[in-house]
Amino acid sequence: MDAPDGCPPVVYDLMKQCWTLDSVVRPSFHMLRDKLQHIRAKELYL
Numbered sequence: 456m457d458a459p460d461g462c463p464p465v466v467y468d469l470m471k472q473c474w475t476l477d478s479v480v481r482p483s484f485h486m487l488r489d490k491l492q493h494i495r496a497k498e499l500y501l
Contacts, residue, residue, distance in 0.1 A: 465494055 458467040469490055475481050482490065 463494070463498075466491075469494075 458464070458470075462470075469482070469487070472480070472482055473487070
């Protein structure tokens with residue numbers, strides 16, 4: 456699947472990690488939350 460229009464590459468990479476078949480490799484909900492908060496904080500400074 457291609458990245459949705461306007462989707463930042465860092466968010467698309469995170470999406471692809473969530474689709475990984477191996478559950479050990481997939482990020483936990485807490486990790487997702489932390490990464491998304493970090494991405495959001497970085498974008499506020501751009």
